Amino acid sequence: MKYRSLALFSTLVLGAGLAACSSGGSSDDAGTGRTALDVWLMRDSVSAGFQQEFETGFEKAHPEIDLKIQIQEWEGIGEKVTAALASNDAPDVIEVGNTQVAQYAQSGGLTDFSDRVDELGGGAWLKGLAEPGAYEGKQYGIPYYAANRVVIHRTDLFEKAGVDPASIRTRDQWIAATRKLDAGGTQGIYLPGQNWYVLSGFVWDEGGDLAVKSGGGWKGGLDSPEALRAMDFYQRLQALGKGPKDSDESQPPQAEVMAKGQVAQIIAVPGGAKVIEEKNPELKGKLGFFPIPGKTADRPGAVFTGGSDLVVPAVAAHQEEAFTLIRELTGDAWQKKLAVAMSYVPNKTTLADAVAGDPGTAAMAAGAVNGHATPNTPQWAAVEAKNPVKEYMTAVLTGEDPASGAAKASRTITDTLNSDS
Numbered sequence: 001m002k003y004r005s006l007a008l009f010s011t012l013v014l015g016a017g018l019a020a021c022s023s024g025g026s027s028d029d030a031g032t033g034r035t036a037l038d039v040w041l042m043r044d045s046v047s048a049g050f051q052q053e054f055e056t057g058f059e060k061a062h063p064e065i066d067l068k069i070q071i072q073e074w075e076g077i078g079e080k081v082t083a084a085l086a087s088n089d090a091p092d093v094i095e096v097g098n099t100q101v102a103q104y105a106q107s108g109g110l111t112d113f114s115d116r117v118d119e120l121g122g123g124a125w126l127k128g129l130a131e132p133g134a135y136e137g138k139q140y141g142i143p144y145y146a147a148n149r150v151v152i153h154r155t156d157l158f159e160k161a162g163v164d165p166a167s168i169r170t171r172d173q174w175i176a177a178t179r180k181l182d183a184g185g186t187q188g189i190y191l192p193g194q195n196w197y198v199l200s201g202f203v204w205d206e207g208g209d210l211a212v213k214s215g216g217g218w219k220g221g222l223d224s225p226e227a228l229r230a231m232d233f234y235q236r237l238q239a240l241g242k243g244p245k246d247s248d249e250s251q252p253p254q255a256e257v258m259a260k261g262q263v264a265q266i267i268a269v270p271g272g273a274k275v276i277e278e279k280n281p282e283l284k285g286k287l288g289f290f291p292i293p294g295k296t297a298d299r300p301g302a303v304f305t306g307g308s309d310l311v312v313p314a315v316a317a318h319q320e321e322a323f324t325l326i327r328e329l330t331g332d333a334w335q336k337k338l339a340v341a342m343s344y345v346p347n348k349t350t351l352a353d354a355v356a357g358d359p360g361t362a363a364m365a366a367g368a369v370n371g372h373a374t375p376n377t378p379q380w381a382a383v384e385a386k387n388p389v390k391e392y393m394t395a396v397l398t399g400e401d402p403a404s405g406a407a408k409a410s411r412t413i414t415d416t417l418n419s420d421s
Contacts, residue, residue, distance in 0.1 A: 034066040037321050038091040043073050045095055045145075045308065050341045058328055065321055078103075085109030090313035092322040098132045098309050101141035103378035110140040111312040111319060120327060124348040128305020128371030135376065141309030142326050143347035145338060148303040148371055149197065149267050150363040152276070155288045157186045157264045165290050169297035171205075171233060178240045181264045189265040190257050191238045193245035193397045194390040197304040198267050198292075202230035204302035204372045205295050210389070211375040211413050218377060218417035220410030222392060223403065231393070231402055238397060245397040248390065259283065267292065270343070270360025289360045291367035305371035307345070379417045388412040 046054070055067050070091070072080070078100065084090040085104060096104065104110055113120070117139050122130065125143045133141025158165055161184040163177045178188035191198070200210060208226030211218050221227055238245075241263075243254075255272040257263060259279035266272065273287045292301035310330065312322045328334055335346040336354040343361045345368045346354055352368075355361040374380050383389075392409035396402045 032066070034064055035318055035321050036066045036068055037093070037318055037325060039067065039069045039093040039325060040072050040091045041069055041095045042077070042308065043071055045071075045342075046338070047341055050338060053337070054329070054334060057334075058325070061328070062324060065324070067325070082107075085313050085315070088315060090315050092312065092316040092318050093325050094311050094313065095144060095308050096141065096311055098129050098141065098143075098146075098305065098307050099373055099376075099380065101133050101309055101311060102135045102376050103381065104311065105135035105138070105140045106378045109314050111314050111316070111322075112138045112140060113142060113312075113323075114139045116323065120330060121332070121348060124350045126305060126307075126345070126347060126349060126368055126371055128303075128368065128373050129307055129309060129347055132373040132376050133309040141311050142330055144308040144310050144330060145335075145342070145344040145347060146305050146307035146364075146368055146371065147269055147345060148305050148364050148367050149201075149269055150289045150291055150360065150367060151265055151293075152258070152268055152270065152273050152360075153265045153288050153290070154186075154258075154263070154283070154286055156286045157181065157184075157262065158288075160184060161186060161264075165288060168290060168293055170293050171295055171301070174293045175236065175240070178237070178265070182240055185262070187241050187261065187263045189237065189241040190243050190254055190263045191234075191241050191267065192243040192247050192249050192251075192254065193238060193394050194248040195267065196248070196387070196389040196393060199230060199234050199389070199393060200304055200372070200374070201292060201302040202233050203227045204370075206230045209375065211377075211380075211383075211417055218375065218379075218414060220413030220417075222389065222413070223406040223410040228402055228406060231396055231406070234393070235397060235402075246394045255279070270364060273360060289363035291363050294370065300367045300370050302370045302372055303367045305368060305373055375417070377417055379419065382419070383413055383416045386412065386416060 051069060058067055059065065081094060081096060081104060085107065120142060126146050129143035129146055133139060133143060153165055161181045163180055168174050168177050181188035203209065203226065206226035206229045208224045209221045211220050254266045254268060255275040256279055258266050259276045270289055276287060277284045292303060294301040310326050316322055330347055332351060335351055338344060339346045339354045343358055345365045349369050352365040355365050388409040392405050395405040
């Protein structure tokens with residue numbers, strides 16, 4: 001999933017020193033004896049300051065490599081990467097959305113790193129980055145950084161209602177707290193009817209999935225008992241607010257809704273708090289964060305992990321140097337620096353302490369241990385284009401029988417995932 005599809009990370013602003021470049025290709029620097037390593041990173045992946053610090057540190061540690069980072073735009077990147085993988089002039093390392101790896105790996109255009117996972121510390125990788133980085137049992141994508149949703153709440157409204165956010169560890173406690181907020185005249189939560197990423201988390205919590213492999217193909221999973229229980233919980237939580245039943249978190253932008261009124265909670269990435277404060281400066285200092293609660297107190301709620309992996313084209317000219325770059329950028333030292341600089345979740349569960357000083361990112365990191373990704377198939381993009389999950393959610397929230405609605409949506413997912421188109 002493209003990282004910015006999580007939305008509301010607009011507070012991550014690049015300096016003017018980052019210039020987009022549309023060309024690829026690596027070469028040896030004539031007369032210097034150094035290897036020119038061509039790397040594509042995505043817009044907003046790093047700040048100008050971090051980019052400069054990393055380039056300096058990397059080239060000092062590896063003087064034989066001349067690092068050439070080019071910033072790419074998300075718009076149209078899929079076609080550009082596909083063309084690069086099929087060319088003889090591909091960059092050496094490319095940042096891709098974690099759920100995009102399968103579509104690139106399917107063509108055979110990526111280098112397989114399965115035999116080097118242990119060297120990269122893969123045992124501690126976030127599942128939501130590592131699992132979609134693998135395809136048909138081979139590891140092509142190396143986890144780079146992550147982000148996920150948390151609960152953003154109004155600390156003043158919680159205090160007024162006598163609700164301690166630290167006491168909300170389970171779904172049942174969350175429902176009880178939200179009802180208490182409602183009883184005090186506050187809108188307990190704003191949850192639009194089509195926030196399917198949130199529903200996905202509840203499905204995973206219940207032990208289900210959006211789709212599962214069945215025989216030689218895929219089968220939609222929304223009609224499983226687990227997924228139906230998840231939809232029931234979503235329906236109960238959504239009913240405690242006044243969110244629209246027929247739109248998602250972007251229509252209207254939920255951060256702007258929270259900024260306007262007495263909304264106590266939204267489910268969003270922490271960057272949404274900055275948007276809320278920009279729209280309503282009176283709320284500055286009145287926003288807090290906690291992980292989405294789980295079914296039991298010992299584990300946070302499941303979340304969709306957005307973020308990026310690093311891949312190497314099979315045709316890249318400098319395979320070993322590319323691995324050196326990946327080993328450094330995804331290694332513990334630079335991951336800690338990147339997490340602090342950009343408010344990201346590091347790529348390993350063992351590095352969560354690096355963001356302990358940032359309440360929003362710390363809440364993300366706590367939830368990231370139960371992170372998941374969408375079904376790992378190149379055809380999932382076609383499912384999202386149709387998005388029968390959203391249609392199903394609205395149908396249930398407006399009165400349709402959940403079982404029949406889930407069966408219909410699951411059939412659409414099954415047919416789409418098993419299509420050759």
